[in-house]
Amino acid sequence: MSTTVPHALDISGLSAGYGRFDVIRDIALKVGTGEAVGLLGPNGAGKTTVLRSIMGLIRQRRGSIQVAGTDVVAMPPFRIARGLAALAPEGRRLFVDQTVEDNLILGGLHLRHDTARHEALLASVYELFPVLKGYRKRLSSYLSGGEQQMVAIGRMLMSDPEIMLLDEPSVALSPVAVDIVVKALIELRRRGASLLLVEQRIDVAIRVCDRLYVMTHGEIVDEMTPEAARGAGMSLIDKYLG
Amino acid sequence: MLQFLASGIAIGCVYGMIGMALAITFYVTRIINFAQGQLMMVTVMVTAELVGQGYSPWVGVAAGLAASAVVGVLSYLIAVRPILAFNRFGFGWLVSTLGFAAIVENAAAYFWGPTSIPFPTILNSTSVHFGDAAVLTGQQILAIVVALLAGVAFELVRRHTLFGKIGMATAADPEMASAFGINTKTVAMVAFAASALLAGLAGVMIGPSTFANPYLGDTFGTYGFIAMMIGGGTERPITALYGGILLGISAEGANAFVNSRASDWFPFLVLALILVVSPRGLFSSTGPLARLRPVRAGR
Numbered sequence: 001m002s003t004t005v006p007h008a009l010d011i012s013g014l015s016a017g018y019g020r021f022d023v024i025r026d027i028a029l030k031v032g033t034g035e036a037v038g039l040l041g042p043n044g045a046g047k048t049t050v051l052r053s054i055m056g057l058i059r060q061r062r063g064s065i066q067v068a069g070t071d072v073v074a075m076p077p078f079r080i081a082r083g084l085a086a087l088a089p090e091g092r093r094l095f096v097d098q099t100v101e102d103n104l105i106l107g108g109l110h111l112r113h114d115t116a117r118h119e120a121l122l123a124s125v126y127e128l129f130p131v132l133k134g135y136r137k138r139l140s141s142y143l144s145g146g147e148q149q150m151v152a153i154g155r156m157l158m159s160d161p162e163i164m165l166l167d168e169p170s171v172a173l174s175p176v177a178v179d180i181v182v183k184a185l186i187e188l189r190r191r192g193a194s195l196l197l198v199e200q201r202i203d204v205a206i207r208v209c210d211r212l213y214v215m216t217h218g219e220i221v222d223e224m225t226p227e228a229a230r231g232a233g234m235s236l237i238d239k240y241l242g
Numbered sequence: 243m244l245q246f247l248a249s250g251i252a253i254g255c256v257y258g259m260i261g262m263a264l265a266i267t268f269y270v271t272r273i274i275n276f277a278q279g280q281l282m283m284v285t286v287m288v289t290a291e292l293v294g295q296g297y298s299p300w301v302g303v304a305a306g307l308a309a310s311a312v313v314g315v316l317s318y319l320i321a322v323r324p325i326l327a328f329n330r331f332g333f334g335w336l337v338s339t340l341g342f343a344a345i346v347e348n349a350a351a352y353f354w355g356p357t358s359i360p361f362p363t364i365l366n367s368t369s370v371h372f373g374d375a376a377v378l379t380g381q382q383i384l385a386i387v388v389a390l391l392a393g394v395a396f397e398l399v400r401r402h403t404l405f406g407k408i409g410m411a412t413a414a415d416p417e418m419a420s421a422f423g424i425n426t427k428t429v430a431m432v433a434f435a436a437s438a439l440l441a442g443l444a445g446v447m448i449g450p451s452t453f454a455n456p457y458l459g460d461t462f463g464t465y466g467f468i469a470m471m472i473g474g475g476t477e478r479p480i481t482a483l484y485g486g487i488l489l490g491i492s493a494e495g496a497n498a499f500v501n502s503r504a505s506d507w508f509p510f511l512v513l514a515l516i517l518v519v520s521p522r523g524l525f526s527s528t529g530p531l532a533r534l535r536p537v538r539a540g541r
């Protein structure tokens with residue numbers, strides 16, 4: 001083969017941090033097109049910092065970050081957001097003083113002139129999360145935690161990105177809500193999306209992902225299949241997630 | 243007898259426009275542009291200069307407003323953005339915007355000298371009588387109409403246009419706004435231009451009574467700030483207009499009932515009292531008059 005299909009996400013030698021210190025060092029990580037990859041690790045391991053670096057939200061970053069073959073290290077976030085990467089951030093961070101539908105519209109700003117595609121994306125979000133359709137005109141701050149997470153995921157989908165970044169979407173949700181989120185992520189994978197899922201819940205990552213990385217103290221320390229992770233079970237938790 | 247009410251509302255609308263101008267930039271960037279009064283002064287001086295040279299008042303006003311918009315965007319690029327890029331939560335902007343104000347003011351004083359020059363009236367020939375109780379000049383009526391239109395237009399744009407929603411998103415969470423494709427620098431530049439235009443409009447309304455003077459920005463910047471704080475403009479810009487009207491009425495009332503110099507200190511007393519009762523402003527979501535906000539779905 002003379003040409004290779006670029007990975008949805010291909011990171012190498014990435015270091016990033018705040019102030020004078022790097023909190024992640026020499027990260028190498030790949031997500032193939034249509035692949036769902038998990039990034040596990042304990043509190044403070046640097047998982048969020050990896051996602052924020054990809055999104056361009058951390059200025060202080062060195063190394064290579066390729067999204068579908070485009071190097072984004074020198075790009076400002078608002079350019080990366082226009083079809084390359086999209087984030088469902090830690091803590092959801094909806095635009096709480098705006099309606100559900102306005103949050104979704106704000107997720108796909110660069111496609112707003114491509115009305116047909118924009119409408120199709122909106123319809124696909126409501127198809128994925130039918131409950132949101134009834135809440136279209138409701139202020140997003142009036143939703144439950146699970147519903148807010150659905151909006152955060154929907155907002156991420158609206159830019160039709162090459163790589164979707166999810167930061168602990170299961171956190172602080174009821175078991176039922178976690179199940180809805182997990183099923184939605186599995187459905188996205190079935191539709192061919194490329195996902196990088198940050199999680200502390202191994203069971204969630206195992207259900208969604210094709211491959212898992214484990215991160216501690218700012219470095220990637222292990223890589224495994226979901227089967228291996230399931231087999232390792234508690235010993236993995238003891239070893240890394242404490 | 244009711245004259246103080248009528249003229250208070252008119253001058254209050256001018257203060258309110260400056261307050262709204264301050265509040266719009268605060269809304270998007272969370273800083274107070276202490277050069278806002280000077281942006282008003284730029285419109286007044288440029289308009290007066292051009293009309294003095296024989297141009298029509300409309301040309302003068304248009305050029306004056308454009309000049310303010312340009313200086314407003316410059317105030318952002320020079321005095322605000324670099325400071326916030328260095329530390330988004332620091333207070334460096336306090337010094338830098340005051341410094342910018344001093345530079346603009348001194349440049350104007352250098353060009354035009356410290357004395358006042360005449361300013362054209364747009365609508366003075368007519369006046370409106372409210373029975374025997376009060377008289378307002380055409381210019382005063384115009385100030386009220388323009389301020390209300392500006393307030394309504396701002397709210398319509400903020401709530402019902404995509405640009406307004408982008409502005410709200412930027413105001414609420416600039417980092418997430420940029421993570422969803424919004425160029426927050428452009429949004430801020432538009433906000434600074436719009437707020438300079440609003441301050442400039444206030445200048446056009448009041449210019450005929452104050453004349454054009456390079457130091458005009460000090461007083462009106464201060465009154466605009468008080469209007470914003472009384473109303474609750476740090477939360478919702480439109481409330482600065484309500485605050486301005488209250489301020490105008492109380493200042494004119496002080497002149498009418500205490501003595502003719504009372505408007506120099508009375509507004510500060512009002513501000514202090516109101517901030518004790520309601521630290522975030524009368525019309526803020528926690529303020530006593532919050533319920534006067536028009537009820538509407540989605541804020």
Ligand SMILES: Nc1ncnc2c1ncn2[C@@H]1O[C@H](COP(=O)(O)OP(=O)(O)OP(=O)(O)O)[C@@H](O)[C@H]1O
Nearest residue numbers: 018023041042043044045046047048049050090200
């Ligand atoms: N804004 C910041 N300024 C300074 N240090 C930070 C900042 N954000 C995170 N850190 C530090 O960087 C390290 C990694 O943080 P990060 O948020 O990436 O961890 P995480 O793996 O996402 O943790 P969690 O599972 O708790 O979300 C931590 O030690 C944290 O204290």
Ligand SMILES: [Mg+2]
Nearest residue numbers: 047048049090
């Ligand atoms: Mg995190």
